[in-house]
Amino acid sequence: MFRIRRSSHCLLGCLGRFGCLAIVAAIPSVGGFCQAAPSAAPGAPELRVFDPSLIDKSVDPCDNFYRYSCNGWFKRNPLPPDETSYGRFTELYELNRLHLKQILEQAAVPAPSRTPNEQKIGDEYASCMDTAAIDKAGIAPLQAELDRIAALKSLTELPPLVGHLQTIGVNAFFGMGSNQDYADSNSVISFYGAGGLGLPERDYYTRTDAKSMEQRKEYVAHVSKIFALAGEPEAQADKDASTVLAIETRLAKASLTITEQRDPQNLNHPTDLDAFNKQLTHFSLHGYLDATHAPASGKMDDMEPKFFAEFNAVLGDTPLDQVKTYLRWHLLHAYAGTSMPTAFDEETWHFYSHILNGAEKQQERWKRCTSRIDSEMGEALGQVYVAKYFPPDAKQHALEMTLAIEQAMDKDVDSLDWMSADTKVRAKEKLHTVMNKIGYPDKWRDYSKLEIVRGDVLGNEERVTQFEFARDLAKIGKPVDKSEWQMSPPTVNAYYDPQQNNVNFPAGYFQPPFFSDKEDDAANYGDMGSTIGHELTHGFDDQGRQFDKDGNLKDWWTKEDEQKFNDRADCEVKQYDAIEAVPGVHLNGKLTLGENLADLGGLWLAWLAWLDKAQTAHLDMNAKTDGYTPDQRFWVAYAQQWCTQTRPEQLRTQAQTDPHAPDEYRTNTVLTDLPEFAKSFSCKKTDKMVNPKPCRVW
Ligand SMILES: [Zn+2]
Numbered sequence: 001m002f003r004i005r006r007s008s009h010c011l012l013g014c015l016g017r018f019g020c021l022a023i024v025a026a027i028p029s030v031g032g033f034c035q036a037a038p039s040a041a042p043g044a045p046e047l048r049v050f051d052p053s054l055i056d057k058s059v060d061p062c063d064n065f066y067r068y069s070c071n072g073w074f075k076r077n078p079l080p081p082d083e084t085s086y087g088r089f090t091e092l093y094e095l096n097r098l099h100l101k102q103i104l105e106q107a108a109v110p111a112p113s114r115t116p117n118e119q120k121i122g123d124e125y126a127s128c129m130d131t132a133a134i135d136k137a138g139i140a141p142l143q144a145e146l147d148r149i150a151a152l153k154s155l156t157e158l159p160p161l162v163g164h165l166q167t168i169g170v171n172a173f174f175g176m177g178s179n180q181d182y183a184d185s186n187s188v189i190s191f192y193g194a195g196g197l198g199l200p201e202r203d204y205y206t207r208t209d210a211k212s213m214e215q216r217k218e219y220v221a222h223v224s225k226i227f228a229l230a231g232e233p234e235a236q237a238d239k240d241a242s243t244v245l246a247i248e249t250r251l252a253k254a255s256l257t258i259t260e261q262r263d264p265q266n267l268n269h270p271t272d273l274d275a276f277n278k279q280l281t282h283f284s285l286h287g288y289l290d291a292t293h294a295p296a297s298g299k300m301d302d303m304e305p306k307f308f309a310e311f312n313a314v315l316g317d318t319p320l321d322q323v324k325t326y327l328r329w330h331l332l333h334a335y336a337g338t339s340m341p342t343a344f345d346e347e348t349w350h351f352y353s354h355i356l357n358g359a360e361k362q363q364e365r366w367k368r369c370t371s372r373i374d375s376e377m378g379e380a381l382g383q384v385y386v387a388k389y390f391p392p393d394a395k396q397h398a399l400e401m402t403l404a405i406e407q408a409m410d411k412d413v414d415s416l417d418w419m420s421a422d423t424k425v426r427a428k429e430k431l432h433t434v435m436n437k438i439g440y441p442d443k444w445r446d447y448s449k450l451e452i453v454r455g456d457v458l459g460n461e462e463r464v465t466q467f468e469f470a471r472d473l474a475k476i477g478k479p480v481d482k483s484e485w486q487m488s489p490p491t492v493n494a495y496y497d498p499q500q501n502n503v504n505f506p507a508g509y510f511q512p513p514f515f516s517d518k519e520d521d522a523a524n525y526g527d528m529g530s531t532i533g534h535e536l537t538h539g540f541d542d543q544g545r546q547f548d549k550d551g552n553l554k555d556w557w558t559k560e561d562e563q564k565f566n567d568r569a570d571c572e573v574k575q576y577d578a579i580e581a582v583p584g585v586h587l588n589g590k591l592t593l594g595e596n597l598a599d600l601g602g603l604w605l606a607w608l609a610w611l612d613k614a615q616t617a618h619l620d621m622n623a624k625t626d627g628y629t630p631d632q633r634f635w636v637a638y639a640q641q642w643c644t645q646t647r648p649e650q651l652r653t654q655a656q657t658d659p660h661a662p663d664e665y666r667t668n669t670v671l672t673d674l675p676e677f678a679k680s681f682s683c684k685k686t687d688k689m690v691n692p693k694p695c696r697v698w
Contacts, residue, residue: 047091047512050523050637052626062683062690066667069639079645081360084353085654087644087663088513093492096385096508100370100490103384110454117380120447121373123454124464128338128369134457135341139230141458142335146230149327155315158323159284163291165327169465170334171195172327173251173311176294178475180499182268182301185551188475190300192276193267194255194307197248198223198333200356201657205245205252209584211652215356220245222351226332229343240325247314247326254310258657259591262543264553267303276302282315292469295476338368339458358649376464378488379445382507385490386440390507395439397517398510398532401524401609402436402503405532408609412698418568423561430539430549430556435482435502439510440489445471494531496538499551503535514641522630525610526637533602533609537698540601541594542569571695572596575673579665581655582648587665588655595660599670601698603638607676610634631680639667 056071079086107114107122108129114122127133139146145168152161165172175195181187199205199219204212220241227237260266274297277285289296302308315323336344346362353359374381413419413427450467452460475481482500487493490508497504509515515528538544545565548554557565573589576596580586589596614621614630621630628636642663646654654662661669671677672691683690 047095048523049513049516049519049527049640050626050628050633051513051640052628052636054640054643055636060687061681062678062687064668065635065639065671065677065681065689066642066664069636069667070643073640073643074645077643077645079647082363083645083647084357084359084650085644085646087646088641089492089644092511092513093490093508095511096389096490096492097367097370097374099389100374100381100385101366103381103388104370104373107384117377117383117447120450120452121377121381124376124452124457124460125369125373127453127455127457127460128372129365130455130457131342131365133455134339137458138341141456142331142340145331146328149324149331152320152324152327155282155320155323156284156287158315159287160291161327162283163288165331167292167466167469168334168462169469170327170330171197172330174308176292177469177472179301180480180551181270181299182264182499182553183270185499185547186480188478188480189298190273190294190473190476191303192300192308193303194251196251196311196330197255198244198329199248199252200653201258202252202255203257203656205249211584216245218351218355222347222355223329225347226329226336226344229347230328230332240329243322243325244329247318247322250310250314251307254304254307256304256307258659259588262591262594262659264543264546267301268553269302269305271300271302273297273300276300276308279308280312282312292473294473298477335458335461338365338372339461356649357653358647374488374490376461377447377450378490379441379485380447382440382489383444386507390439390489390510393517394507394510394515398438398505398515398528399436401529402438402505402532402536404609404613405529405536405605406431406434408605408612409533409536409698412605412608416698418561418564420558420561423557426549426556427540430501431536433501433549434536434539435500437483437485437502437504439505439507441485442483494535496535496544497551498539498544498547501539501547501549501551503532505532505535520625520630520633521610521613522633523637525606525613526634527641529606529609530599530603530638530641533605534598535602536605537598537601538594540698541597542566543594565697568695568697569593569597571693572600572697575669575691575695576661576665579661579669581662582652585652585655587661591659592661595666596670597697599661599666600673600695603670604674604696604698606638607634607674629680631676635671635677635680639671642667 051073054070054072054076056068059068059071061068073088077086077091083090104121104125107118108126109122145165148161148164152158162172166176173196175193177191178188179191181189197205199216204215223244224234224237224241227240228234232240256266273285273289273295286296332344336348338345349359349362353362409431410428413424413431416424419427447467451463480500482502485504485506486495486497487504487506489506491506492508494503494505494509496502509531510528513527514531515524539547545557546553546555548556573593575589576587576592577589578586619630623630625633644663646662651662654660660666668689672689673694673696675694677683678687678690681689685692
């Protein structure tokens with residue numbers, strides 16, 4: 001499903017055409033860019049927040065702290081063939097997924113005692129697992145939609161068709177959805193954004209290096225194969241695939257780059273539906289609005305005017321048959337995952353997971369079906385999950401840590417020597433307004449109007465998508481619901497929402513190896529504390545700082561302070577630009593700036609909060625546990641959350657598309673900027689883990 005790109009920041013990204021909200025647990029049923037991990041081996045060692053058995057003492061901590069902290073984990077966890085990357089987040093998600101599987105298997109037994117939600121998640125899981133029935137049905141369940149496209153007679157009939165296709169999750173040309181008005185965070189309006197691509201993002205269509213050209217060739221071969229599977233003769237399928245690439249390339253070239261999209265000012269183009277409609281001379285919005293049941297008038301945001309001008313031009317000079325070919329591809333593409341016969345599913349995996357990201361084997365079916373239900377009905381599944389696996393005292397502990405870190409930030413703002421008193425007052429106002437959401441929603445989503453039919457897996461996917469589309473549009477014109485969550489409770493991730501000024505930590509995250517009641521503050525603050533600090537710092541990174549305490553895109557900085565912020569941030573841009581992730585591909589310092597600021601600021605805040613706690617408790621800073629002082633264990637716990645194995649293909653994709661730096665740099669590069677770390681391990685100024693001119697904003 002296309003989602004309007006909100007400005008939210010996740011702790012982790014995963015790569016896909018779903019934009020910045022794609023997360024580890026919400027694995028799309030199509031494509032599967034973000035594969036999760038295999039099950040933990042029986043008898044696998046207990047997960048710990050600070051784990052001394054993972055430390056490799058043969059590595060000098062001042063030379064490579066990541067290797068020092070993680071080598072033991074790497075030895076214990078070879079990269080599984082069905083994974084493109086596998087780290088501690090996937091390790092925990094995998095355990096969560098085993099719990100979800102048990103819930104789903106139980107719900108799939110058609111007992112009369114099932115609750116309505118159990119019927120839905122259980123029947124959807126059973127339908128998804130029934131590959132024999134899916135293969136037998138072939139392409140027939142999609143025939144009605146294919147016929148609709150084939151019946152298109154003229155451009156005037158196009159808008160209602162595009163509208164309908166978008167409601168069932170087809171990424172046809174552009175995306176539309178609801179979001180808070182940038183100028184008035186209390187009001188929800190419609191947003192129209194660029195879309196319509198089959199490759200991960202626009203630069204895949206424009207780069208001219210050999211590897212990128214090879215990927216485009218493979219993409220065309222993939223599109224052709226999908227057309228052939230749908231019954232086209234080979235020559236026609238090849239021709240049609242070239243048509244798709246040509247149309248998508250035009251759309252891509254008119255779209256903003258992912259770095260440009262990070263600046264909310266670039267997406268802030270308020271207009272109204274009448275004016276927008278007048279610009280689209282080849283696409284009457286009226287039919288489109290009827291089909292989507294979107295508001296027919298009022299304020300809206302044209303997120304990418306250049307894109308919509310080109311979309312209009314494409315319709316003006318592309319033969320209708322080619323438009324139909326393009327739509328047919330996106331329809332097949334939207335469903336060619338767990339809803340379609342094995343041949344479609346495997347071909348889609350081959351291109352998106354194997355070619356683009358290096359996976360060697362398709363994930364087991366139950367894993368993909370479990371992730372599918374989590375992504376489709378996360379709050380129906382999550383409700384059972386939370387009752388079984390989320391202890392209330394974990395919520396209390398997390399809340400206490402969050403408040404301690406907010407207090408640390410309060411003191412940190414006071415101590416900044418570069419910020420004026422005026423801006424400090426406003427920064428603190430914003431900090432004191434942040435809302436903390438922990439675990440799961442206060443009010444669960446109501447799925448009573450969603451129909452799930454056992455045995456109709458493709459129809460279920462259509463209905464789920466329509467249900468979510470309608471739920472999203474129903475927000476327009478209503479008061480903003482700040483209690484809503486963008487992640488399901490079992491998700492192992494977290495996010496900050498700048499338009500609502502809240503931090504969100506799903507229940508799935510509050511477990512070892514990230515947090516444990518059995519371990520001390522040094523471990524928990526180094527790990528989960530740094531994540532809380534990370535999300536909080538997002539409210540003050542290059543993007544978040546542009547929003548005020550109420551979530552309006554409104555400048556609250558003096559010009560001088562803004563300049564000083566940018567100068568300091570520029571230090572990090574250069575630092576990350578200099579990193580070559582894979583041969584020939586450097587990290588993009590501007591794309592990753594918000595995450596890098598949040599990593600450094602977040603760890604610093606966790607450190608301050610922990611020191612404060614340690615001092616209050618008169619902790620003996622020289623007393624060793626497992627051979628390490630409390631401060632050393634704080635830094636190791638930080639590093640060990642990032643132990644991750646990644647395939648070079650995936651690393652390349654990540655460097656080109658992900659706003660998060662690869663985990664090795666989220667560890668080492670961040671720590672080189674903290675002299676307090678160097679002191680804990682007695683590192684010398686000339687050591688690799690010490691930046692002689694450390695970057696620092698917060
Ligand atoms: Zn983040």
